[in-house]
Amino acid sequence: MSRQPERQQPPPVMRVALRYAKRGRARFASHRDFARAFERALRRAEVPMAFSSGFSPHPRISYYNAAPTGAASEAEYLTLALAREVDVVELVARLNDALPDGFEITAWSLDSPLVLKGQQETEVDGASRWRIEFTPMGPNLDTAISVLLATSSYLVRREAKNRDVDVRERLARLELTAPGVLEMTIKTSSPLVRPDDVLNALAEIAGESYTARITRLAQGHLRDDELVELF
Amino acid sequence: MTPLIDRLEPLLAQVSKPVQYVGGEVNSVSKPFDSVDVHWALLYPDTYAVGQPNQGLAILYEVLNELDWVVAERTFTIWPDLAALLREHGLPQFTWESHLPVKDFDVLGVSFATELGYTNLLETLDLAGIELRSRDRGDADPLVIAGGHAAFNPEPVADFLDAVILGDGEEAVVEVSKRIRQWKAEGRPDGREGLLERLAADGLAYVPQFYDVAYDPQTKAISAVTPNGPNVPARVPKHTLEHLDDWPYPKHPIVPLGETIHERYSVEIFRGCTRGCRFCQAGMITRPVRERSLPVIQQMVETGLAATGLDEVGLLSLSSADHTQIGEIAKTLADQYAESQVSLSLPSTRVDAFNLDLAHELNRGGRRSGLTFAPEGGSDRMRAVINKMVGAEDLLRTVSTAFSQGWRSVKLYFMCGLPTETDDDLLAIADLAARVIATGRQVTGSRDIHCTLSIGGFVPKPHTSFQWAAQASAEMIDHRLQVLKEAIIADRRYGRAINLRYGKGSTGIIEGLLARGDRRLGAVIEAVWRDGGVFDGWIEHFSYDRWQQAAAAVLTPLGLSVDWYTTRERPRAEVLPWAHLDAGLDLDWLWADYQAAINAEEVDDCRWAGCNDCGVCPGFDVDIELAGVPR
Numbered sequence: 001m002s003r004q005p006e007r008q009q010p011p012p013v014m015r016v017a018l019r020y021a022k023r024g025r026a027r028f029a030s031h032r033d034f035a036r037a038f039e040r041a042l043r044r045a046e047v048p049m050a051f052s053s054g055f056s057p058h059p060r061i062s063y064y065n066a067a068p069t070g071a072a073s074e075a076e077y078l079t080l081a082l083a084r085e086v087d088v089v090e091l092v093a094r095l096n097d098a099l100p101d102g103f104e105i106t107a108w109s110l111d112s113p114l115v116l117k118g119q120q121e122t123e124v125d126g127a128s129r130w131r132i133e134f135t136p137m138g139p140n141l142d143t144a145i146s147v148l149l150a151t152s153s154y155l156v157r158r159e160a161k162n163r164d165v166d167v168r169e170r171l172a173r174l175e176l177t178a179p180g181v182l183e184m185t186i187k188t189s190s191p192l193v194r195p196d197d198v199l200n201a202l203a204e205i206a207g208e209s210y211t212a213r214i215t216r217l218a219q220g221h222l223r224d225d226e227l228v229e230l231f
Numbered sequence: 232m233t234p235l236i237d238r239l240e241p242l243l244a245q246v247s248k249p250v251q252y253v254g255g256e257v258n259s260v261s262k263p264f265d266s267v268d269v270h271w272a273l274l275y276p277d278t279y280a281v282g283q284p285n286q287g288l289a290i291l292y293e294v295l296n297e298l299d300w301v302v303a304e305r306t307f308t309i310w311p312d313l314a315a316l317l318r319e320h321g322l323p324q325f326t327w328e329s330h331l332p333v334k335d336f337d338v339l340g341v342s343f344a345t346e347l348g349y350t351n352l353l354e355t356l357d358l359a360g361i362e363l364r365s366r367d368r369g370d371a372d373p374l375v376i377a378g379g380h381a382a383f384n385p386e387p388v389a390d391f392l393d394a395v396i397l398g399d400g401e402e403a404v405v406e407v408s409k410r411i412r413q414w415k416a417e418g419r420p421d422g423r424e425g426l427l428e429r430l431a432a433d434g435l436a437y438v439p440q441f442y443d444v445a446y447d448p449q450t451k452a453i454s455a456v457t458p459n460g461p462n463v464p465a466r467v468p469k470h471t472l473e474h475l476d477d478w479p480y481p482k483h484p485i486v487p488l489g490e491t492i493h494e495r496y497s498v499e500i501f502r503g504c505t506r507g508c509r510f511c512q513a514g515m516i517t518r519p520v521r522e523r524s525l526p527v528i529q530q531m532v533e534t535g536l537a538a539t540g541l542d543e544v545g546l547l548s549l550s551s552a553d554h555t556q557i558g559e560i561a562k563t564l565a566d567q568y569a570e571s572q573v574s575l576s577l578p579s580t581r582v583d584a585f586n587l588d589l590a591h592e593l594n595r596g597g598r599r600s601g602l603t604f605a606p607e608g609g610s611d612r613m614r615a616v617i618n619k620m621v622g623a624e625d626l627l628r629t630v631s632t633a634f635s636q637g638w639r640s641v642k643l644y645f646m647c648g649l650p651t652e653t654d655d656d657l658l659a660i661a662d663l664a665a666r667v668i669a670t671g672r673q674v675t676g677s678r679d680i681h682c683t684l685s686i687g688g689f690v691p692k693p694h695t696s697f698q699w700a701a702q703a704s705a706e707m708i709d710h711r712l713q714v715l716k717e718a719i720i721a722d723r724r725y726g727r728a729i730n731l732r733y734g735k736g737s738t739g740i741i742e743g744l745l746a747r748g749d750r751r752l753g754a755v756i757e758a759v760w761r762d763g764g765v766f767d768g769w770i771e772h773f774s775y776d777r778w779q780q781a782a783a784a785v786l787t788p789l790g791l792s793v794d795w796y797t798t799r800e801r802p803r804a805e806v807l808p809w810a811h812l813d814a815g816l817d818l819d820w821l822w823a824d825y826q827a828a829i830n831a832e833e834v835d836d837c838r839w840a841g842c843n844d845c846g847v848c849p850g851f852d853v854d855i856e857l858a859g860v861p862r
Contacts, residue, residue, distance in 0.1 A: 025236070025253040026488075028243055033250055033488055040257070040486055040540030057572060070244055098540070100488055101255045135241065211244065 012050035012081035026102025031066035126188030138208035251279035254327035276351035324359035343381035346745035389439035398469030483538035495543035504549035512692035605644035609659035640681035648703030688739035708736030749808035817846030
């Protein structure tokens with residue numbers, strides 16, 4: 001590769017954290033797909049992005065715990081650094097006009113820990129609440145839920161990584177809220193337990209196979225077993 | 232009309248890269264189906280990732296959708312995992328915008344960039360529930376109309392196509408739409424055939440079924456192609472768009488949500504090329520050169536970036552550095568975007584210092600791409616044969632300047648299997664690469680110098696000077712590449728700095744079979760597809776054995792073979808399968824140019840030197856259009 005001068009970029013003057021939703025068909029977008037779409041929306045909306053320095057400057061955006069491809073979400077978060085002070089209400093309106101169908105910014109914050117602290121710190125006691133809509137639900141699901149909740153540990157095989165994850169240990173809540181609708185709260189951890197892993201555990205116990213629509217409803221921290229949203 | 236999306240969505244959860252099928256991207260257009268008179272489904276016969284960035288598709292999509300009585304939606308060939316699920320659940324090929332069945336549209340417009348998309352046409356037709364053969368289709372079926380470079384010899388797929396548009400599509404698609412609207416308004420007189428007659432009458436489109444092909448029982452070659460109707464022209468001319476400035480498309484191309492192979496806003500800075508490289512079909516069939524002016528280019532870049540949010544601009548053409556105002560274009564755009572994060576790229580193959588200045592100008596903002604040159608032939612003699620007018624000394628001088636300015640690696644494109652080529656011509660590639668490395672090390676004093684050689688097998692194409700030439704066999708290509716590889720490995724001083732990339736010779740043989748084939752190959756293509764052949768442009772799907780077996784089964788009883796179509800040199804007198812399709816090139820001129828090639832005689836570019844009498848301009852009453860020259 002060729003030699004060329006690094007570009008020094010001015011430091012950002014403002015940071016804003018945004019909560020956004022990924023709905024309908026847009027749930028099939030991967031995190032990378034969203035990141036590309038978001039950067040393009042920023043340019044179309046003429047948002048004064050702050051860029052990193054270096055050989056290939058890129059917009060300073062930090063994404064927080066993206067939901068898996070195929071899962072919808074009402075609670076995705078990112079932090080955006082800006083090169084100029086802007087009116088956040090106007091920024092959000094312009095971005096929502098520019099974003100592709102299925103993505104919407106639903107809240108913003110200038111003083112969230114996402115803005116003020118580093119991500120690592122924010123992840124302590126982190127958790128997400130998920131809604132699982134079965135299409136359809138199996139007759140043994142009820143029993144499988146009770147069985148899983150009665151254990152203190154349940155390992156599920158991750159074939160791709162060839163290792164086991166303990167889904168029970170990370171499960172803060174697991175409850176049928178309506179026929180065929182399951183809600184669960186999973187603690188953030190490494191390795192990350194996904195709703196899919198919990199479904200695999202339930203399917204294994206029930207001896208059934210499930211297809212379901214998965215939606216992240218909220219993301220935040222557990223305080224006395226209650227999920228407190230980031231903002 | 233019920234969109235298929237609700238039944239499609241559960242299936243998407245089970246397939247790879249589902250995002251490619253969801254549509255709804257920024258700048259995609261959908262109109263209430265019944266609010267317009269003419270409905271086009273535009274098919275690029277490959278995956279979304281490959282087809283979506285296609286410039287032709289983007290242009291026609293906008294041209295058609297700007298008409299308030301027309302809608303154009305997109306469709307792409309569906310990957311085998313989803314295709315199997317669609318068949319299992321009884322769902323048909325759909326369009327990306329409204330997720331409506333393709334069969335409900337008036338036209339299925341297919342863009343053929345390469346012959347390796349032919350099996351995908353059959354796959355898409357079948358999944359759409361449209362009869363494969365034109366003659367089996369009814370009045371309610373869409374017209375299947377092909378365009379694109381490979382459509383300049385559509386004969387191998389003639390049985391599957393209703394009509395073919397030759398050349399530039401912008402004006403032609405509008406005219407086709409008008410005739411369809413008129414025909415529908417009149418109550419579809421004479422049904423499907425009546426419409427096809429209207430399209431064929433003045434050569435607007437080539438309708439294969441209106442031409443009979445006769446074969447000579449002795450030579451097996453074509454003896455004559457004869458129109459079988461009263462109002463059918465003997466030869467069908469290509470369409471040539473004049474004044475590119477009047478057609479500033481695409482203005483606001485679709486921004487893909489899923490990842491595609493090119494993610495940039497491309498402006499065609501000129502169309503056509505008169506360099507006269509004898510292997511290059513694109514250069515021959517898109518003549519004459521028509522340049523776009525700087526103000527229009529500037530305006531397009533500005534609007535295109537604002538409408539898409541893309542951060543890379545490609546200044547597109549067959550040889551971008553040849554625009555008469557390229558220096559000014561590069562400087563103006565580089566100035567305009569110097570403070571932004573927008574990068575400019577110039578796909579260019581010229582090997583000279585001027586090109587380097589351009590690369591410098593375009594990259595001054597920041598990101599610098601690699602340097603790529605395309606000498607195409609390894610020896611000076613070989614380059615004279617293909618009319619790629621650049622000497623080894625020019626190349627080394629350019630590379631030397633590049634290395635002294637900070638570049639550390641160059642990529643060189645070559646072809647293998649060119650007419651008159653010997654093993655020595657391949658060894659000359661290794662020698663050239665070694666001299667590139669040596670020059671780089673000397674100029675920089677560094678050993679951190681690299682050269683990538685990318686070698687493609689040469690496939691003779693219709694409407695070029697090499698249309699009569701014998702193609703090198705797969706074995707010959709593999710042998711020559713082996714010779715080259717061994718020479719590089721044996722070079723202890725420079726070999727390790729050279730990275731060789733090449734494919735197998737077999738793909739080129741099938742591409743060659745289809746490129747210069749005739750209607751007798753339709754049965755081969757169908758047999759391959761029936762045996763499971765799809766996505767032939769993908770290494771993991773392409774099966775040489777399958778093609779060879781299908782070809783043998785169909786061709787042997789006819790006394791023909793794959794070799795007959797590929798490695799056989801055609802005599803001047805032979806009626807070529809595309810003889811009735813007029814790209815404007817004078818046959819005698821092409822033959823003379825072929826003879827000049829064999830004698831390693833070069834021909835100048837008519838943009839700078841005088842007219843070479845290739846025949847295109849007087850034949851179609853068009854002329855070269857240069858940006859600085861007023862109309």
